[in-house]
Amino acid sequence: MYLGNCEWQTAAQKFRQCSKLGEVLDMVTDRCTTTVLLTYLAQRYNCRLLAILFCLLISLDISSHYMQMYSQLITGKTNHKQMDENAHWILKAYYTDRRVLFGFCFGNEAFFLLLYLNKFLPTYALYLSIPLTVAAFPICLIKNVINGIQLYESASDLARLDAAEINKSNSKQK
Numbered sequence: 001m002y003l004g005n006c007e008w009q010t011a012a013q014k015f016r017q018c019s020k021l022g023e024v025l026d027m028v029t030d031r032c033t034t035t036v037l038l039t040y041l042a043q044r045y046n047c048r049l050l051a052i053l054f055c056l057l058i059s060l061d062i063s064s065h066y067m068q069m070y071s072q073l074i075t076g077k078t079n080h081k082q083m084d085e086n087a088h089w090i091l092k093a094y095y096t097d098r099r100v101l102f103g104f105c106f107g108n109e110a111f112f113l114l115l116y117l118n119k120f121l122p123t124y125a126l127y128l129s130i131p132l133t134v135a136a137f138p139i140c141l142i143k144n145v146i147n148g149i150q151l152y153e154s155a156s157d158l159a160r161l162d163a164a165e166i167n168k169s170n171s172k173q174k
Helices: 002-014 020-045 048-074 089-096 098-118 123-173
Strands: none
Touching: 020 048, 020 098, 048 123, 089 098, 089 123, 098 123
């Protein structure tokens, strides 16, 4: 999923076909494909605890990216990946270095895709697949911690904006 996404982005940049609609569609399709995959995994593994975990991960993924995009746009930034000097260092590294972004997105999706494959592979293939799944797990974990940081930082930015507007309104009333 992510590899195909990278190819589309590279082609769009090469042919100068980047747009605001494309940025939004990129984010929406990423969220939708992750949601579909995690929903399928929850059903396929038939484990209530995993289903709850996958639902929480879906919620974190959607909410953190929505809040990030909204807070960036409302503060006048041109896209959700634009970071200023006050941004959290992890978010700066994640959004400003394509290798970091690629590594975490690829590792996160690889973990979930391997979970999917593990349900279908014959026993002899699991000897390779399971160690790969275990190796991808820490990347998936860190990626979701980054989502949590993104949600917290974006909510904090929006709360600061709200507080500034309230203070401004209160000072006008006096």
